[in-house]
Amino acid sequence: MSASARYKQASAALDGDSTTRWHTPGDQRPGQWLAVDLGQAQRIHGVSLDTGPWPKDYPRGLRVEVSRDSRAWTLVHERTTELPPITHLLDPHRAVRVVFEPIDARYLRLTCIGAHDRYYWTVAELGVHSPRSKQQP
């Protein structure tokens, strides 16, 4: 797991503990990214970004790209969000859920395409969804 410029603790977004987090070093800005290597290609069709105890730190816009070789990337989701996503109202912990057409991927790259002057972008836990298992930690 890696993240853009000197963002430490990227692994905290995948440690199974929603009280630990990866977050941007300051207010969220377009271009900040978080990437994950699933270890091997697998069929996936969605991601969820759990904000843990920081529900206002959802990304104000998110681009999701996937790749099999970390060189050729396929855009599977891109949307700016001025208002809280509907999932935020249902479950603040899972502030962002993204579903896309099933695709084989080993690498995921999440990029912030929005900005906020008061809030970080936080990912307490990243969930990667495959068509077989609805949810994986």
Ligand SMILES: [Ca+2]
């Ligand atoms: Ca965590």
